[in-house]
Amino acid sequence: MNSKAERLAKLVKELRSSQSQHQFAKKLGVSRSSVTFWESGQAWPDMENLEKLAALKGWSLSELQAYLVHGGTPTSESLYGLEQILNAIRLLPSEALAEVVNAGVQTLISRSGATQSSVK
Numbered sequence: 594m595n596s597k598a599e600r601l602a603k604l605v606k607e608l609r610s611s612q613s614q615h616q617f618a619k620k621l622g623v624s625r626s627s628v629t630f631w632e633s634g635q636a637w638p639d640m641e642n643l644e645k646l647a648a649l650k651g652w653s654l655s656e657l658q659a660y661l662v663h664g665g666t667p668t669s670e671s672l673y674g675l676e677q678i679l680n681a682i683r684l685l686p687s688e689a690l691a692e693v694v695n696a697g698v699q700t701l702i703s704r705s706g707a708t709q710s711s712v713k
Contacts, residue, residue, distance in 0.1 A: 597661050598634035604660070605631045608649050621645050 605628065609617040614628040621628075623642060630636030638646065640654075647657035660666065682693055 596664065598637075600661050600664060601637070602632045602634055604646065604650065604657075608646060 605617075609628070609632075612620070614632075615625045618625040618628045621642060622645075623638075627636065627638070627642075631638060643657060644654050647654050650657065652660070682690065685693065
């Protein structure tokens with residue numbers, strides 16, 4: 594079994610926790626045998642099920658994929674939070690977007706002022 598499959602198996606077991614494979618499968622809307630195959634490295638979930646696993650872990654799909662390929666746990670400053678913020682900003686009406694931009698500029702100004710005064 595390759596390390597990617599091993600990480601998937603470990604993650605599924607972690608997410609399943611004390612639930613039976615049947616209970617966990619029902620929660621995901623898949624067959625028990627799918628969970629068995631994922632845990633044994635004999636099969637790989639489709640994108641929809643990878644998204645479900647990521648959501649259960651509190652990760653984005655890209656975070657899950659990075660974990661499976663490279664290992665390591667995503668940090669709290671990961672893409673997931675940034676992606677959510679950017680998607681929300683893109684949906685804002687123009688007036689609200691202007692407020693967000695203004696708040697961002699003001700935050701940058703205050704941080705740069707704090708940094709400059711602490712350097713002196």
